[in-house]
Amino acid sequence: MAEAEEPEQGTEEIRIGVYTCHCGLNIAQTVDCKSVAEYAAGLPNVVVSRENMYSCADPGQIQIKDDIEEFGLNRVVVAACSVKMHGPTFMTVCEEAGLNPYLFQMVNIREHCSWVHMQDKAGATAKAKDQIKMAVASVALARPLQDRVVPVTSRALVIGSGVAGLQAALDISRSGYPVSLVEKLPHLGGRGNQLNRIFDRLERISCVLTPLIMMALNNPLITVYTNTDVEDISGYVGNFKARLKINAHPVGDECDACGKCAEVCPVEVLDPFQMRFTSCKAISLPHDEALPHRYTIDREACNGCGACVTACPRELIDLEAPDSTEEIDVGAIVLAIGSKVYVPGEGNKWGYDGAGDVFTALEVERMLAGNGPTGGRAVRRSDGREARSVAFIQCVGSRDEEHPWCSRTCCMTTLKEAVTLKVRFPQMRVSVYHDDIRLYKKEHEDFYRKARDLGVSFMRSKPSGVTAEGDSMVVRAHDELLGEETTQAVDMVVLATGMERPDDAQKFGDMLKVPASADGFFMEAHPKLRPLETAIDGVMLAGSCQFPKDIGDSLLQASGAAAKCLGLLTKPRITLDAIISRIDQSKCNGCLVCVKKCPFSAVVTDEVEVDGKMKKRARVIEASCKGCGVCVARCKQGAIEAQGFTDEQILAQIDAALEEDPGGKILALVCHW
Amino acid sequence: MESAKHKRIELVTNTEVKAVTGDAGDFTVTLERKPWYVDISKCSGCGTCVDVCPITVPHAWEQNLKPRKAIYAMFPQAAPLKYVIDRDRCVECGLCMQVCLLDAIDLSQESTTEEIEVGAIVVATGGRVFDPSAMKQFRYGELENVVTNMEFERICNAGGPTEGELVRPDGRHIRSVAFVQCVGSRDLGNNPWCSFFCCMASVKGGRLVMEHAPGADVTVFFNDLRACGKGFEELYQRSVDEGMKFVRAIPSVHVNRTTNNPIVVYEDPQAGGIVRNEVDLVVLASGLEPSAGTDRIADVLGLRKDSYGFLSERHPTDGMAETRREGIFIAGVCQGPKDIPDAATHGSAAASKVGAFLSGGRSRLMSEMETDRAVGLEPTAREAGAEPGEVTYGDSHG
Amino acid sequence: MCTGRISEEMITRAFDKGAGLVFVGGCHPPGDCHYINGNIQCQEMLEKIKKKVLPEKGIDPERLRLEWISSAEGSVFQKVMKEMAEQLERVKT
Structure with a gap:
């Protein structure tokens, strides 16, 4: 990047070049570009003003470079299309001609003018003139800025x-x-x-x-x-x-999962891995394939008796192992x-209580698993009998008032569990209460057909409730197709529970400022x-x-x-633009509103010695700053400057815009993202 | 725009892949660069040539709803924004040559063949929209005011044939629309799969109509409304609240010859039988199917297709962006129907697989690239406080 | 730069210079703001200006209008601008 000239503010003679682009006919057929260019030539500090058929094409670019050289231009304004489209093009042109790219300003007289005022050529031309006047007033106050270059840790x-x-x-x-x-x-x-x-x-x-x-x-x-x-x-x-708190592993790395510790452990807990169907010891391996393959201790359940410590043949257990930080x-x-998987709370209409014969989809996953609590059989919790009929209920914890979203996966999960049951137990009566069956991949529809072919019955109806009656679960529903109330007694009900944000979301959202x-x-x-x-x-x-x-x-x-x-x-360093806030700590009075208001936590507090006393002063972490300017707007002391969008620049634009016929104008202040 | 400007991306458009030889990590790709009849290194995209071109033909990009000239750019935001001459239509009048200030017109251009060497290939040839002409009950192609969802997109688009004005093909303003879902999709007679994007596309389209014409009557005829993506269900429910109607039925289309309005006829058990509903426009939510380009590239690359004709992924769960042919990756609709976020994600995933593959140092080409990267890497590793030796290349294909 | 950058001084300067109407346009809250919540911070600021600052200066707060309009909502922008143009005609007389 070019060395930025750093002349004293105010002593430098401002020499602006203005280029008005026709964009073929896109601009020129509505805006009188010739008159605009003539007008621009008469604006303060403008030493050259030209029109181009295409400012962005090579001839247009070369013209700007030549003029920078020939006329000693130190500011450039291009009135053309959108800054998103060609701003970078002209910034590069300036840079290649040895001019700091932040001394360039782009005016959009296409989307902001010619395209929206096609029926009013005179009005469009007058507006284009005002737009250029605003940019000229602002660019005169622009200062050279340096892009930020920050190193990247390659991990x-x-x-x-x-x-x-x-x-x-x-x-x-x-x-x-x-x-x-x-x-x-x-x-x-x-x-x-x-x-x-x-x-x-x-x-x-x-x-x-x-x-x-x-x-x-x-x-x-x-x-x-x-x-x-x-x-x-x-x-x-x-x-x-990142600061990591490594909670102690009471069982050492070399554990070979012999299981002697669990044999002697006197504490039994309901096994969370098996969805509390069965119990396990306070020291356990959740399942045979758990990796890393070593036992762990449920610290809340452990009574600290130490039986496992003595039982371990390799002497790997240390109940006092300390936590560490890295x-x-x-x-x-x-x-x-x-x-997080939704679990229906107390008093829910589906009769789920974690004990009876209403199950969540995840509980059924465990039940159907070979390493699960029932060895792959659909067994009722109430009496241990194998289920001969199962009803699935869709959209539990999805598409309701509390969870207005669709959890996307539950339809396929139900189809999968229903098909698994039908394949394993062909005599089983399997039905699905659903609203829309929502599938989203090319192979899903075939799977849905397979489920129907296997005899899974699909009922488009919303269950109003599930109750235990006798040794059955009774599902009451309103059948949309028949328009009538239905009841069905089944051995087992499965709730296709949706997903919610995890408990840790708040913590990480706050920590990283990632919005939800x-x-x-x-x-x-x-x-x-x-x-x-x-x-x-x-x-x-x-x-x-x-x-x-x-x-x-x-x-x-x-x-x-x-x-x-x-x-x-893959990059050793990255370049970020220079549009950020900068705080003059000598003007800062330590109110720290900016620290509080910064959406990105990019403003921090320094302790600075002022008149022999330590005072709080705000500072911007340059690499974190996104240049929104919220802090600038909030600072009562005028201590913060928005580089590239200073108060002086914006006020100069406002003044320029309202110089003529202010009462007949609407001034728009809009987001510049 | 971003890829057109990226320093490490070379855009090779108007070009067909003719052959691929060699192996993973060291492919030689034969490209046929088709003639533009315009020197694109000179063309500034000004479009002056278009104004003088005397030949007007229907524009397929605009679903033939709008004409184009024999010299044209696909659309105003096309990248690269360069003009091309349709030589089948060009009468060689030479007017464009006279007006082009940059002397960019070159009618003598011919196809050229070029070989490039690459380590890995990503196929992202997309899909095409099902043509409902054969489904007689919808009378597409016969009735002017029955359009496909793609045609409707162009009608709604500010840069489209109607410049965003919501008018139907016969020029009347649209006050009522019926969307028909699953046209050609979930249909064993046509395409058995679900195209997924069409439900939300219709909800979006319906909202656009209601925005443009407050009080407009929008009905979506559907089977299952598959609003299962982030924010989709919420948008669907909001649309219901705002008055969009959703009817679970498969309609057929009739016509009122006096008004030229299509009439949707369907069975509504709640309304007690057959309902006839006259609307300004019927939009057929046509599904996605494999494109001809996908078919061709599958042959060139020797890739397997699934029973539907989409490209087969290595594994539907953990190999979605890979194919069974090493060094060849897939992204987007060529693998199966997807909406934009899913396709964008698929593309990034393919990029990551390519990165890993190229880092594996399997090929001559790649070992050169590796050296380049290793140079860039070393100082960073040091800055991170890592031992330089810590940075080694990982397993390439675990 | 975000609508959150807009300061009280900018609004008052515009009215001091005699602007007919002032429009502030940003992205839909809560989620659309590229700067997380700059739009909401702007809204807070403008509410204060409408409630206190403008009345104190004898300026009709209705001359300041805030709208959330996304880049995909050209028709909304058009509608708002048309309404404001009509309003401007009334204000002028």
């Missing part, structure tokens, strides 16, 4: 080790970059571990999950932290600092903290075009913390998020 932090976190970590590492993978639980894999089979090929989850975990554990570029909380993250894109530097972050959508899930930078990034540069999203997703979509999004991280990590 990624992935938070959460479900399928999404694992895949993101693996894909980043496969391109050669180191990753810190943090999991708050003792074992990797997240909720996927509890699933049975995945649609639509009905493969065992472990066929997908176990290889992912093994690859992550064996990858030298991936540092895995289990049992670890992310306590704090500070910093900014390319330069984050700080790591990372350049990019992937949030992959997953979601109305549904509580993390918000992506753009719902259509940037679904993987967040408003915070350097923070990406993967998996169901962004919105409910199936395993395949989570993996795909994770790979995509990895690509977004690699886009950062």
